[in-house]
Ligand SMILES: Nc1ncnc2c1ncn2[C@@H]1O[C@H](COP(=O)(O)OP(=O)(O)OP(=O)(O)O)[C@@H](O)[C@H]1O
């Protein structure tokens with residue numbers, strides 16, 4: 001979209017997320033009379049590469065457009081829950097503000113609560129959303145089950161069919177998962193502990209830890225309660241700041257509200 005700026009010249013500034021490469025992923029430099037093409041630091045090329053190979057969503061449909069700012073803290077019923085939610089939101093906001101410096105440390109979050117539906121996934125995804133829009137960093141979302149399913153789908157002779165087109169081998173898939181700059185691993189702890197699962201998680205998390213990639217975990221278990229290998233648990237401790245979520249289900253509260261609205265409507269109130 002072309003428009004006039006203050007001094008009267010046309011500008012295409014608002015049309016691109018990255019002005020440097022105009023969202024093409026490459027920009028040109030002139031040197032010694034030659035023109036060279038360079039991969040842009042905004043990471044467009046890397047994002048496209050990953051988008052093509054990893055089946056996981058960038059952001060699940062249910063949470064599209066959700067931001068940390070519109071994460072509510074007054075919907076919890078007890079003051080203790082509201083305080084926990086406020087603290088989690090405050091930390092998330094500060095994390096995004098200071099993301100450029102924090103990302104060098106490789107530290108993410110570990111959101112946990114024994115109660116389901118308390119907002120863990122909602123806030124984790126909101127952080128990813130905000131980081132994508134504000135810093136244009138590539139982010140992905142996957143439940144542990146999706147990660148394990150995609151790994152399993154690379155096994156066996158017909159993996160080529162199941163991954164449409166390019167055959168995906170397990171090593172490359174794991175390398176891809178390691179290289180996602182920001183990864184939300186949702187619901188860690190639901191998987192049944194098995195040797196092959198421990199081994200894959202170890203490879204993924206160890207790789208991400210060494211490369212200082214940001215991982216945000218959600219779980220119904222505290223880190224110490226996870227039924228995974230100690231060496232995995234140790235790595236999670238190193239990679240993420242544990243944050244307790246309220247022991248209260250907003251999912252149930254929303255369901256109750258929806259049902260009562262529906263009832264009112266049906267009764268013509
Ligand atoms: N603080 C909040 N503000 C707005 N909506 C919320 C909030 N917390 C939860 N919700 C909504 O409630 C539903 C459940 O939240 P969410 O999926 O984040 O829970 P969870 O803690 O990840 O649950 P589970 O343990 O089952 O994975 C979602 O639809 C979410 O959008």
Ligand SMILES: [Mg+2]
Nearest residue numbers: 120121187218
């Ligand atoms: Mg969840």
Ligand SMILES: [Zn+2]
Nearest residue numbers: 018021040042
């Ligand atoms: Zn760019």
